Amino acid sequence: MYTNILTSQDNGITTITINRPSKLNALNKETIQELHAAFRVADLDAETKVIIITGSGEKAFVAGADISEFADFSIAQGGNLAAKGQEVLFDFVANLSTPVIAAVNGFALGGGLELAMAAHFRIASDNAKMGLPEVSLGVIPGYGGTQRLPQLVGKGRAMEMIMTAGMIDANQALQYGLVNHVTTQEELVPLAEKLASRIMRNSSVAIAAAITSVNAAYQDGVDGFKVEIEQFGNCFGTEDFKEGTTAFLEKRKADFPGK
Secondary structure, eight states: OOSSEEEEEETTEEEEEEOOGGGTTOBOHHHHHHHHHHHHHHHHOTTOOEEEEEESTTTEEEOOBOGGGTTTOOHHHHHHHHHHHIIIIIHHHHTOSSOEEEEEOSEEETHHHHHHHHSSEEEEETTOEEEOOGGGGTOOOOSSHHHHHHHHHOHHHHHHHHHHTOEEEHHHHHHHTSOSEEEOHHHHHHHHHHHHHHHHTSOHHHHHHHHHHHHHTTSTTOOHHHHHHHHHHHHTTSHHHHHHHHHHHTTSOOOOOOO
């Protein structure tokens, strides 16, 4: 089905692997479109409870965007590139109702770090390097990097990372709060799967509501508390709520219907 990515589904987890090792998994237009399609299919799949996104090989998650595709763009073309990319992939991933874990193996630079930041949370291998080097090319991050990085690490650290175009290692990313866990390359995907299995014990419907509520806090003009109240109330009308509360009162494990 795909030229630049691989997908697999097992035990409720869909794993999407960016597979352009000769290009260090760099994001080109075709790969962005394929990722959109794969995320959409997984999100609509009733059997998929968690999505893991990672890169092929041991060197890179995604080493950046494919610069050769836009080196000669005009102002209008550059603006459209950012707008389309955010709509098709980065904002799309951030707002999926299915949880997305980014398993960052190796370099996550530019658009690669922006993709990882669009995921709902991140884990990294101990050889990972992360950064937004765009200003060294005379441009700025355009796939949400200037917005999501400050949200995750704070304004001062984000400003330093963006303005120096420098990279941080996995342990520094952990200290900054950019990633939640650091492990070996060999244990990276198994750790992602372990975290996914813990997520899958819970209500997919409630998790989707939680994603909507958390994201609301970062949207201009949106009162996140009101969104939380609305989503909280909506949960009371779901089969998952009935099952969860009944199981609790009956002192048994809940068997949630799923998506």
